[in-house]
Amino acid sequence: MSRLTIENLTIRFGDNAPPVVDGVSLSLQAGRMLALVGESGSGKSVTALSILGLLPPQAQVRADSLRLDQQNILALSDSGLRGLRGGRIGMVFQEPLSALNPLHKVETQIGESLAVHQGLSRAQARARTLELLHQVHLPEPETMLARFPHQLSGGQRQRVMIAMALANNPSVLIADEPTTALDVTVQAGILGLLKQLQAELGLSVLLITHDLGVVARYAEDIAVMHQGRIVEAGTAAQVLAAPAAPYTRHLLAAEPGGTPPTPDPSRPVQLQTTDLRVHFGQSSGLFQRRREPFRAVDGISLQLRRGETLGVVGESGSGKSTLALAILRLIESRGGIRFHDESLDQLRGNRQLQPWRARMQVVFQDPWSSLNPRMTVGQIIAEGLKVHQRDMSASEREHEVTAMLAEVGLPDDTQHRYPHEFSGGQRQRIAIARALILRPELLVLDEPTSALDRSVQHQVLELLRDLQNRYALSYLFISHDLKVVRAISHELIVMRNGKALEAGPTEEIFRNPRHEYTQALITAAFAGEQKYQVAF
Amino acid sequence: MRFRNPVYQRQWQAFRANRRGYWSLWIFLTLFVLCMGAELIANDKPLLLSYQDELYFPVLKTYPETTFGGMFETEANYRDPFVAGLIEENGWMIWPPIRFSHGTINYDLMVPSPAPPSAENWLGTDDQGRDVLARIIYGFRLSILFGLILTLASSMIGIAVGAVQGYYGGWTDLAGQRFIEVWSSMPILYLIIILSSFVVPSFWWLLLIMLLFSWMTLVDLVRAEFLRCRNLDYVRAARALGVPTPIIMWRHILPNAMVATLTFMPFILNGSIVTLTTLDFIGFGLPPGSPSLGELLGQGKANLHAPWLGISGFVSLAFLLSLLIFIGEAVRDAFDPRKYLQ
Numbered sequence: 001m002s003r004l005t006i007e008n009l010t011i012r013f014g015d016n017a018p019p020v021v022d023g024v025s026l027s028l029q030a031g032r033m034l035a036l037v038g039e040s041g042s043g044k045s046v047t048a049l050s051i052l053g054l055l056p057p058q059a060q061v062r063a064d065s066l067r068l069d070q071q072n073i074l075a076l077s078d079s080g081l082r083g084l085r086g087g088r089i090g091m092v093f094q095e096p097l098s099a100l101n102p103l104h105k106v107e108t109q110i111g112e113s114l115a116v117h118q119g120l121s122r123a124q125a126r127a128r129t130l131e132l133l134h135q136v137h138l139p140e141p142e143t144m145l146a147r148f149p150h151q152l153s154g155g156q157r158q159r160v161m162i163a164m165a166l167a168n169n170p171s172v173l174i175a176d177e178p179t180t181a182l183d184v185t186v187q188a189g190i191l192g193l194l195k196q197l198q199a200e201l202g203l204s205v206l207l208i209t210h211d212l213g214v215v216a217r218y219a220e221d222i223a224v225m226h227q228g229r230i231v232e233a234g235t236a237a238q239v240l241a242a243p244a245a246p247y248t249r250h251l252l253a254a255e256p257g258g259t260p261p262t263p264d265p266s267r268p269v270q271l272q273t274t275d276l277r278v279h280f281g282q283s284s285g286l287f288q289r290r291r292e293p294f295r296a297v298d299g300i301s302l303q304l305r306r307g308e309t310l311g312v313v314g315e316s317g318s319g320k321s322t323l324a325l326a327i328l329r330l331i332e333s334r335g336g337i338r339f340h341d342e343s344l345d346q347l348r349g350n351r352q353l354q355p356w357r358a359r360m361q362v363v364f365q366d367p368w369s370s371l372n373p374r375m376t377v378g379q380i381i382a383e384g385l386k387v388h389q390r391d392m393s394a395s396e397r398e399h400e401v402t403a404m405l406a407e408v409g410l411p412d413d414t415q416h417r418y419p420h421e422f423s424g425g426q427r428q429r430i431a432i433a434r435a436l437i438l439r440p441e442l443l444v445l446d447e448p449t450s451a452l453d454r455s456v457q458h459q460v461l462e463l464l465r466d467l468q469n470r471y472a473l474s475y476l477f478i479s480h481d482l483k484v485v486r487a488i489s490h491e492l493i494v495m496r497n498g499k500a501l502e503a504g505p506t507e508e509i510f511r512n513p514r515h516e517y518t519q520a521l522i523t524a525a526f527a528g529e530q531k532y533q534v535a536f
Numbered sequence: 537m538r539f540r541n542p543v544y545q546r547q548w549q550a551f552r553a554n555r556r557g558y559w560s561l562w563i564f565l566t567l568f569v570l571c572m573g574a575e576l577i578a579n580d581k582p583l584l585l586s587y588q589d590e591l592y593f594p595v596l597k598t599y600p601e602t603t604f605g606g607m608f609e610t611e612a613n614y615r616d617p618f619v620a621g622l623i624e625e626n627g628w629m630i631w632p633p634i635r636f637s638h639g640t641i642n643y644d645l646m647v648p649s650p651a652p653p654s655a656e657n658w659l660g661t662d663d664q665g666r667d668v669l670a671r672i673i674y675g676f677r678l679s680i681l682f683g684l685i686l687t688l689a690s691s692m693i694g695i696a697v698g699a700v701q702g703y704y705g706g707w708t709d710l711a712g713q714r715f716i717e718v719w720s721s722m723p724i725l726y727l728i729i730i731l732s733s734f735v736v737p738s739f740w741w742l743l744l745i746m747l748l749f750s751w752m753t754l755v756d757l758v759r760a761e762f763l764r765c766r767n768l769d770y771v772r773a774a775r776a777l778g779v780p781t782p783i784i785m786w787r788h789i790l791p792n793a794m795v796a797t798l799t800f801m802p803f804i805l806n807g808s809i810v811t812l813t814t815l816d817f818i819g820f821g822l823p824p825g826s827p828s829l830g831e832l833l834g835q836g837k838a839n840l841h842a843p844w845l846g847i848s849g850f851v852s853l854a855f856l857l858s859l860l861i862f863i864g865e866a867v868r869d870a871f872d873p874r875k876y877l878q
Binding site for chain 2: 108212242325330350353357358360361362363365366370371372374375376384387388418420434435438
């Protein structure tokens with residue numbers, strides 16, 4: 001039986017604007033989970049918001065039919081829609097920190113909708129809230145009631161969001177990228193919870209996601225969305241095992257795959273750290289209390305050969321980005337850093353470090369914040385040349401920039417344009433060009449693909465592999481995404497709380513993870529593949 | 537190249553969208569340019585005169601009276617009917633629209649000064665028989681120049697101090713902040729009053745004393761912006777490239793800090809002008825005889841029976857300050873990310 005039916009839904013912003021959602025038809029069956037899959041900008045979130053009438057007023061929504069259990073949603077008044085929202089349809093948003101009111105305790109957050117929809121008294125609401133917190137498996141629900149959102153972890157916040165969505169016994173739950181902001185292992189917990197609630201309460205779940213791995217593991221049905229249209233729909237097993245639409249095949253092919261060429265132990269060691277430590281908040285002042293320092297990086301020893309990739313895996317807060325900054329000597333650290341045969345850890349100040357800067361470069365995670373919006377792409381890329389090769393003339397510099405742009409696969413007219421004119425993937429290419437123009441030997445890649453869609457990610461990874469082959473570059477590749485790391489790294493370090501839990505050749509760790517945390521990470525990342533036996 | 541930059545273009549569009557501020561800017565610029573040429577608008581010398589078929593430029597050059605057949609070796613007084621008569625006989629004179637400079641005393645008044653507005657003195661004269669309109673024009677120029685120099689100088693110091701504090705942080709920042717707290721608790725007005733008892737406060741003296749205390753306005757803003765921006769990814773990337781610190785501060789961080797700074801500037805300018813006017817009003821400002829709006833207001837207060845003094849002073853000051861406020865509002869709109877990032 002179909003719970004929620006959408007027929008021929010078209011949404012546009014403004015009269016002459018092209019439609020953002022173009023003739024979408026969906027059917028959410030009772031007691032099943034439907035995954036709406038698509039890359040950013042495909043219109044999947046807009047579709048979900050339109051069901052609840054949550055789009056801004058300038059949005060023009062047209063549909064042949066939009067029904068919840070035979071009730072026409074389009075014909076509802078504002079007050080009718082309010083009864084629907086949080087009543088019969090629950091919604092879970094992507095970013096739990098901004099979706100929760102920071103000034104209200106958990107009890108008030110959940111109690112509010114109970115009071116509005118069911119008119120419960122304080123005591124009744126409290127009892128129901130406790131029950132809900134049990135249901136979403138939050139530890140010690142009684143103490144949770146008095147907590148504020150900032151006192152909860154990301155996963156706990158998302159559980160509170162789910163409890164809020166479930167408060168009024170909805171029949172449909174819409175989850176808009178519920179785990180994108182969370183770590184892999186926490187992700188698995190939240191999705192498992194959704195799946196369990198679906199079974200227990202007979203919910204229909206509309207799960208919006210960009211991650212096919214998630215879909216494979218949890219959803220029964222799939223609809224693939226591309227540029228505002230549904231390109232393919234069906235059961236998960238059917239769509240994943242035998243994708244009919246070219247775009248679905250493209251998405252599946254874009255899942256990171258392949259392995260790096262086998263390591264060659266005869267190559268010289270490019271980078272070596274011994275017992276590297278970065279501690280924050282160490283007070284040494286005369287009048288300050290002695291506090292326990294925060295150990296962001298706590299005794300990491302690693303070794304990276306020329307032309308190879310060392311993957312650093314860990315969840316947020318594990319210290320992997322701090323490790324990168326320490327190796328680049330952008331923050332103070334203790335312990336040894338050797339680059340080739342020279343020790344870097346004794347060098348102080350810009351002047352001593354200057355010659356080394358050209359030999360190790362960095363690419364950051366967020367392509368939107370890593371390029372200065374006030375400079376042209378040409379100026380951004382040429383900046384390093386201006387510093388390190390001062391005798392170079394302007395025309396030589398421009399020549400170099402042109403060559404570099406070609407190398408990272410961007411057209412030449414790029415250099416006179418500004419960063420905001422480019423997509424995330426192109427911007428990441430610009431960042432790579434800026435790093436490579438000095439011909440470094442070591443490239444530190446701090447989550448270079450995390451902010452990108454899968455298919456763009458795939459292209460950037462290809463580019464990185466290609467550049468490594470050509471110039472025998474060494475990569476320190478930091479990521480939380482095990483699939484990406486597996487596709488590019490020769491060696492692997494698993495980090496948690498600043499310490500290395502496990503280190504060794506990548507394939508060996510994946511085949512035979514010794515630490516249970518590593519095992520949990522791998523299970524969470526590859527569960528989907530194992531379930532359907534499809535090669536992503 | 538620089539103005540093709542989309543960020544600046546969007547900001548300029550947002551500035552223009554505020555019509556009131558946009559027009560205020562043009563009116564202000566026009567007045568500013570006109571005031572810069574105050575000598576050509578209000579002067580007690582002709583702009584150009586012809587005497588015995590030769591051209592003379594009295595505004596630019598000083599000619600003794602003997603040049604025109606007079607008796608004295610001193611500079612010719614063209615307002616003297618005798619001298620004027622000598623010149624008119626052998627040529628002609630072109631006068632500026634207002635035939636008074638800021639210090640010219642009109643000895644031909646038919647009534648005791650302050651004289652009410654007349655065809656000769658459009659806004660009347662003050663209690664020493666000087667033309668009010670001429671004094672407003674020169675006073676306007678003095679106020680704006682004083683304000684601009686003070687604003688620019690204090691902004692430059694403020695930005696430099698804020699940048700260093702914010703970028704380096706730690707002890708540098710701590711020491712700077714404490715010093716500013718102590719320094720800003722000094723009563724500026726009293727200091728100036730005390731100082732003016734042993735130096736005669738000239739234009740530059742006043743500027744220097746005010747500068748000592750006015751540079752702190754921007755420090756906090758710039759410091760906060762530098763604290764935020766030093767950890768931006770593109771700043772980190774520049775550090776990893778080995779770009780020298782001063783260049784990082786100048787090229788990558790300062791443009792961000794300039795947003796807050798430029799938004800504040802019209803208001804700082806306003807504040808500077810008001811402070812100068814206040815000092816002139818209570819008599820501790822510029823040396824006696826200088827044309828100033830504050831002194832005019834003071835005269836208005838002392839001569840309530842001559843309302844044209846107070847009204848002219850008030851209207852011109854209020855007009856100038858309103859213009860600057862409107863411009864400031866438009867600048868604020870221009871830099872408001874909620875407006876231009878939509």
